[in-house]
Amino acid sequence: MRTVLYQKHVESGGKIVDFAGWEMPLWYKKGQSAEHHATRKNVGLFDICHMGEFDITGPGSKEMMSKLLTNNVFGMSDGQASYNFMLNQNGGVIDDCIIYKFNDEKWMLVVNAGNIRTDLEWIMENAPGGVTVTDRSDRTAKLDLQGPDSPKIIRDLAGEDVLNKFGFFKFRDGVVIGGIPVLLSRTGYTGEIGFELYFDSDRAVEMWDMLIKAGEKYGIEPCGLGARDSLRTEAGLPLHGHEIRPDVPALNTPWNFVFDWEHDFIGKAALLKIREEGSGHYTIPFIMSGRSKAMPGWNVNLEGVKIGNVVSGVISPTLENRPIGFLMSQTPLETGTKLTFNEEGKSRILEGEISDSPFVKPTSRMKMKNFL
Amino acid sequence: MLIPENVLFAESHEYVRVENGIATIGLSDYAQQQLGDITYIELPAEGDTVSKGSSVGVIEAVKAASDLYSPISGEIVEINSELESAPELVNQDCYGQGWILKIKISEESELSGLMDNQAYKKHVE
Numbered sequence: 001m002r003t004v005l006y007q008k009h010v011e012s013g014g015k016i017v018d019f020a021g022w023e024m025p026l027w028y029k030k031g032q033s034a035e036h037h038a039t040r041k042n043v044g045l046f047d048i049c050h051m052g053e054f055d056i057t058g059p060g061s062k063e064m065m066s067k068l069l070t071n072n073v074f075g076m077s078d079g080q081a082s083y084n085f086m087l088n089q090n091g092g093v094i095d096d097c098i099i100y101k102f103n104d105e106k107w108m109l110v111v112n113a114g115n116i117r118t119d120l121e122w123i124m125e126n127a128p129g130g131v132t133v134t135d136r137s138d139r140t141a142k143l144d145l146q147g148p149d150s151p152k153i154i155r156d157l158a159g160e161d162v163l164n165k166f167g168f169f170k171f172r173d174g175v176v177i178g179g180i181p182v183l184l185s186r187t188g189y190t191g192e193i194g195f196e197l198y199f200d201s202d203r204a205v206e207m208w209d210m211l212i213k214a215g216e217k218y219g220i221e222p223c224g225l226g227a228r229d230s231l232r233t234e235a236g237l238p239l240h241g242h243e244i245r246p247d248v249p250a251l252n253t254p255w256n257f258v259f260d261w262e263h264d265f266i267g268k269a270a271l272l273k274i275r276e277e278g279s280g281h282y283t284i285p286f287i288m289s290g291r292s293k294a295m296p297g298w299n300v301n302l303e304g305v306k307i308g309n310v311v312s313g314v315i316s317p318t319l320e321n322r323p324i325g326f327l328m329s330q331t332p333l334e335t336g337t338k339l340t341f342n343e344e345g346k347s348r349i350l351e352g353e354i355s356d357s358p359f360v361k362p363t364s365r366m367k368m369k370n371f372l
Numbered sequence: 373m374l375i376p377e378n379v380l381f382a383e384s385h386e387y388v389r390v391e392n393g394i395a396t397i398g399l400s401d402y403a404q405q406q407l408g409d410i411t412y413i414e415l416p417a418e419g420d421t422v423s424k425g426s427s428v429g430v431i432e433a434v435k436a437a438s439d440l441y442s443p444i445s446g447e448i449v450e451i452n453s454e455l456e457s458a459p460e461l462v463n464q465d466c467y468g469q470g471w472i473l474k475i476k477i478s479e480e481s482e483l484s485g486l487m488d489n490q491a492y493k494k495h496v497e
Contacts, residue, residue: 015405026408031463032434033409226408226434291412292432315434321411348430 003049020114043147072260087267091249146194191235191362236357293323294341407433
């Protein structure tokens with residue numbers, strides 16, 4: 001499958017790879033490191049049209065979302081977004097997603113591209129009569145504009161009032177950017193201050209060109225999936241299928257903030273049982289000692305004994321190309337614990353240690369006015 | 373994609389440029405494009421003797437790490453020490469400043485097992 005911007009990516013020298021069935025750019029002409037640095041220092045633009053968007057409406061939708069999601073849906077105000085896990089009965093992660101609240105009976109759920117069908121089936125299975133779920137992924141474009149100069153671009157195109165007191169994980173619907181109505185969300189997957197823009201997919205090429213042009217004076221770069229992965233890893237954010245998975249109960253991760261334990265949700269009972277038994281896996285950040293990286297699937301060893309596997313590994317441009325990542329271990333590990341890494345069956349051994357995450361201090365939560 | 377005429381290529385995408393019995397070895401333009409930004413190159417020591425097909429280093433890039441295989445047998449007479457601080461030279465100028473190592477060829481006949489630019493062009497298509 002291709003997003004409506006596929007031709008743009010090819011024209012821009014994008015190296016196209018398969019991602020969850022989508023032909024997406026891994027990086028463009030200047031390369032992943034340049035794109036990564038542009039997003040941290042200036043601004044980057046990402047085609048995220050492949051992700052899924054569902055409208056969820058009707059009486060009972062709030063109760064349904066609360067049951068399906070781990071965070072505090074009942075505590076949300078209108079115009080607020082919230083990051084969540086959606087769990088199966090065993091406490092494994094079906095998907096991670098952002099829920100947008102318009103009002104008690106109108107929501108939008110944004111999900112990973114590879115999980116659209118699974119998520120939709122799961123939600124329908126749990127939907128009471130009266131709740132309508134509409135998959136509008138095909139007609140919704142999503143572009144991510146991320147980085148410390150991203151607010152200036154929005155200001156230049158839509159006026160400064162649009163950004164007035166615009167807090168982290170808040171959204172504004174019907175913002176007009178260069179004539180195109182947009183749901184403008186102050187969210188992202190890079191750790192930097194920035195926006196996710198949702199709008200009619202027919203306008204995607206027009207919007208892409210407009211943002212690139214308006215961003216030229218700030219040093220904007222189009223960014224591929226490579227930079228998206230290294231940025232999210234530095235920011236300490238999980239990638240579904242790696243750090244969080246349907247077959248691994250989502251306990252003992254750096255993302256405990258997604259759980260509101262005061263409410264009932266699917267998967268809660270299983271997680272509480274695992275917590276009581278003290279079993280389960282630990283998802284933990286690590287940093288390499290040298291300049292070679294440990295790859296997903298590699299063995300993780302403590303004092304020569306295998307204790308788990310690497311689930312993500314990237315080179316961190318911000319940390320002068322030190323490799324970082326996440327591992328899954330059968331035992332808890334303190335920050336600073338020395339580890340070795342090797343590919344199964346290979347004798348080359350790399351050294352590293354348990355780290356804290358996020359690996360870099362992000363700007364995402366800082367005040368908007370500091371960036372204008 | 374650059375495929376110069378005066379060099380030979382191994383199936384594993386190293387190139388060999390022979391001058392006076394010394395082979396200059398590097399990564400092909402195709403290979404550096406596939407790997408993306410190269411961040412580190414683990415090199416062997418000068419004076420090491422290597423055989424054709426043996427691993428002589430590791431190329432660390434944003435996408436993956438890959439072994440560098442020697443396309444021929446011989447003695448390593450020089451490594452490109454510039455790459456320690458500037459591995460991106462391999463991305464920027466793989467056939468020039470981004471060369472990786474030089475080997476004194478011990479088995480001249482091995483060169484006939486490598487591809488010329490036309491054959492390599494077919495190999496990567």
